[in-house]
Amino acid sequence: MSFAIDVNLLVYASAKGAPQHAAASAFLRDCVRGPEVFYVAWLSLMSYARLVTHPKILQTPLTAAQAQRNIEALLSVPHCRTLTEQEGFWSVYLECAQGLPVRGNAVPDTHLAAILKQNGVTRLYTADRDFRRFDFLKVIDPIG
Numbered sequence: 001m002s003f004a005i006d007v008n009l010l011v012y013a014s015a016k017g018a019p020q021h022a023a024a025s026a027f028l029r030d031c032v033r034g035p036e037v038f039y040v041a042w043l044s045l046m047s048y049a050r051l052v053t054h055p056k057i058l059q060t061p062l063t064a065a066q067a068q069r070n071i072e073a074l075l076s077v078p079h080c081r082t083l084t085e086q087e088g089f090w091s092v093y094l095e096c097a098q099g100l101p102v103r104g105n106a107v108p109d110t111h112l113a114a115i116l117k118q119n120g121v122t123r124l125y126t127a128d129r130d131f132r133r134f135d136f137l138k139v140i141d142p143i144g
Contacts, residue, residue, distance in 0.1 A: 002037040003140075004083065004116055006126030007044040007051065012143065014052045014070060017059050020127065023143035027125070032077050041083040041115050043108065045071050083119045092118045100133060113137060 005028075012024035031038050049071065052062045062070070074080055093114040102110050113134040116124060123138045124131055131139045 002039060002081075002121065003123040003125055004039040004041065004121045005031065005044070006112070006124060006128060006131070007047040008127045009125060009143070010040075010044065010048045010070075010074075011051050011057075012127065014048075014062060014067075015058050020143050024127075027142040032074075032080075035079065037079045037081060039081050039083050039116075039119070039121055040074065041112055043084075043112055043115060045074075045082070047108065083115050083121065085115060086118050089114060089118060096134060106130065110134075 009024045009027060012018055012020040013028045015021055018024075049064070049067045051057045052067050052070075053064055055061050075082070093110060096114045096117060097110050100106065100110070109128070109130050113131065116122070117134075117136055122136055123140065125140050125142050127141050127143055129139070129141075131137055
């Protein structure tokens with residue numbers, strides 16, 4: 001059974017001063033070394049690059065080149081796959097958003113949830129409890 005990794009785990013693995021750093025790094029190492037196929041959405045990879053290079057997010061931000069090398073290293077793992085929107089995405093997004101107050105930070109969460117649903121991924125590793133609002137997802141916090 002495959003799974004997806006949320007951006008916050010990628011950020012924590014790069015944030016050496018964060019209390020979640022060691023656990024997130026260990027989790028990612030296990031993913032890379034393990035045999036199971038795992039997914040990362042392009043949305044999450046671009047968010048990673050934006051967040052880890054931002055001086056207001058990390059005390060010691062990465063350079064763009066460092067962030068790009070980290071993404072390339074992840075993409076080079078033979079059992080890592082990327083996900084993106086497919087034809088008909090908007091309908092799936094609206095389905096995921098139905099009955100939820102989708103505004104602010106909930107917009108990218110719903111975006112990722114819709115990408116996962118559209119691609120048949122139902123297990124998400126994340127430290128973000130907000131994803132529990134999506135009934136089709138099994139949300140697992142590997143660091144908390």
